[in-house]
Amino acid sequence: MQLYRKAKPCVSLFHHLFRFRITPNSSYPTNHLSTVSTTDRTTTPTPTTSRSVLIDAASSNHKPIRLWPGMFHSPAIYALWEARSSTLEKSNGPSLPKTPSRSRTTIFYNFSSDHMLREQYRNPWNHMRMGKLVEDFDALAGTVAFKHCSNEDGTARPLLLVTASVDKMVLKKPIHIDADLTIVGAVTWVGRSSMEIQLELTQSAEANPNISNSPALVANFTFVARDSATGKAAPINQISPESDQERLLWEEAEERNKLRKRKKQEQKHGECEDTSRLKALLGEARIFCDMPALANRDSILMKDTCLQNSFICQPQQRNIHGRIFGGFLMRRAFELAFSTAYAFAGAAPHFLEVDHVDFVKPVDVGNFLRLKSCVLYTELDNLAEPLVNVEVVAHVTKPEDRSSEVSNRFYFTFGVDPEAIKNGLRIRHVVPATEEEARKVIERIDAENLTLVKKDGNLQAVKDQKCIENTNI
DSSP states (O other), X not given: OEEEEOOXXXXXXXXXXXXXXXXXXXXXXXXXXXXXXXXXXXXXXXXXXXXXXXXXXXXXXXXXXXXXXXXXXXXXXXHHHHHHHTOEEOOOOOOSOBOGGGTOEEEEEOTTTOHHHHHHTBOTTSSBOHHHHHHHHHHHHHHHHHHHTBOTTSEEOOEEXXXXXXXXXXXXXXXXXXXXXXXXEEEEEEOSSEEEEEXXXXXXXXXXXXXXXXXXXXXXXXXXXXXXXXXXXXXXXXXXXXXXXXXXXXXXXXXXXXXXXXXXXXXXXXXXXXXXXXXXXXXXXXXXXHOXXXXXXXXXXXXXXXXXXXXXXXXXXXXXXXXXXXXXXXXXXXXXXXXXXXXXXXXXXXXEEEOOEEEOSXXXXXXXXXXXXXXXXXXXXXXXXXXXXXXXXXXXXXXXXXXXEEEEEEEEEEEEOHHHHHTTOOOOEEEOOSHHHHHHHHXXXXXXXXXXXXXXXXXXXXXXXXXXEXXXX
């Protein structure tokens, strides 16, 4: 048995859009939808086109790296760079509004029969290496954003497309390493210079009767467009939803955008303070500091759960704009968070979700990056199924200037092996020792309990109690 988050009501509304591969129509140039496929896998014709095109994750395993910016060790990313390489840059303004189908892109992982591909995504416990998939999610979202900003003639304006944020990703069911999987992405909402791309991961149920066809993971990435010469916000193609489902996705994305702005204003004006909750959280910390011998042995100070690592950002990790690839940062943060949860719990954790991520500051080649992690808090309402919440903060450090700035904050939730819990493993309560730590805990707990619901025909963000369910592996 393994623990998984139950899908929120709003998430279940997303499941009906992504059932397609890239489908060029007669009015849209096929060279603009350039894809790669060198396997024997065939596609099924649809009523609107002679064939359905997809990107094969293993299609570039043995090809030379002439046009790729960095030597990523991900065949999925290799294929995505090739898919972009035939598009030419051309300076002009945004074109007419596009439908979501124009940017819809699919990447296929042939795990069932491609041993080489499967080996690159396998972790030491013979499960899926989630950090690699998160990295691929960002690459696919970037490709979708690139296609949406391209012109009808197969050219693209010289824009900088930057990952601005990632909304919560919740794992709804196990992802099997030996079953084929597909990730589909499309633009669902567009502002003046920003867009939201929704990605959905599903696995094939053909070879494994224990796998259902419902989505295992849904993610929403926000990208912003910048003028490559001035660095200022640049207008992009608008979006024209065609179906009722696409219009619903647009409404939900619009509400998320408003919620993000509201939260920033609340944090700016200090409206999130809760004095009584702060006092309660800091009460136990005073015992640890003043009378450590009398402190609860089932608790631990937050500072005693910390891990960190440092590295220089190399040219092989850059994206098409010469900046460090956002997916690479997410993978490194995930792997540090996993290690932190592992060292804290004393048993191998399993991924449940990653909360909202803001990319505050770009990271450049040559930057000295430090990742610091800690267990923010644990959820012990159900002692048989405890949850461990980990924060990872990325700092861009410049020794020459004696400066250090935060570039990203990541929040991950992990479950613990139920068998280890049955054998007597106990997860300790984490205690914040300072007011700053206590505020972070309150902020994250409140963020965890927000969800979108529809009331009186309108979508609203409300607090909701988290639900947990067991899922067989």
